[in-house]
Amino acid sequence: MKIATWNVNSLSVRLGQVLDWLAAHPVDVLALQELKLTDDKFPLAALQEAGYHAVALGQKTYNGVALLARAPLREVQRNLPGFADAQARFIAATIDTEAGPLRLLNGYFVNGQAPGSEKFAYKMDWLQALHGYVQQELAQHPRLVLLGDFNIAPEDRDSYDAEGLRGSIHHTDEERAHFQALLALGLTDAFRLFEQPAKSFSWWDYRMLGFQKNRGLRIDHILVSSALRASVSACTIDRAPRKNPQPSDHAPVVVTL
């Protein structure tokens, strides 16, 4: 089965591209971030017509997440329990597969702006709350995938300019420690289970020909639990949608298991 994550930077603008991509890549699950629309504007009918069940947590203007799946989605959790969040950044649900139930945790992690800012403090708090929730969830759902836009470049090789950007947002030791803490729960970065091309990124700035010059970051991730690790057979970034007219600044990441 295939599971994907894609920050679409406005589902209203990108719906056509999402439907085209799903038609060409009929994945079993697609996690979306940055919907930038309220639930009443969520294009449920169009997605159902494409053969997907969908659950969403939307918000006006910013944020917003959704899970799309071929199978019905149950046990839906919107927001991180116990973390009062004014922003729509998290949704979880379970699907049933031939191998058993599969728990899906989709996050649009906080950007954080700059170390020392209030937004950075919010990022740290959010990551702490996520860690606690993932720990609880793993105890109940051994087959678990945590995916989304993490807004963290885990290692130097995940940045087009690790030296120049050292200590800046997405590159700080604090963010990377939080990423490692998630791995320490027993999760594995599916992308790094395989040999990958150098300078593999999932986001490129719209400005200054970022994509054309491959000045990007790998900040969109798919983490799998230990129970799933052995069944992962591939993980790739699909750069093609970044070449579309009016693209999102992020590309989809796809895992096969």
Place this chain on the structure above:
DNA sequence: ATGACGGTGTGGCACCGA
């Protein structure tokens, strides 16, 4: 050091993203 590009909401720009 700054702004560049794109989306949104509003309004002739400011904000936010990464």
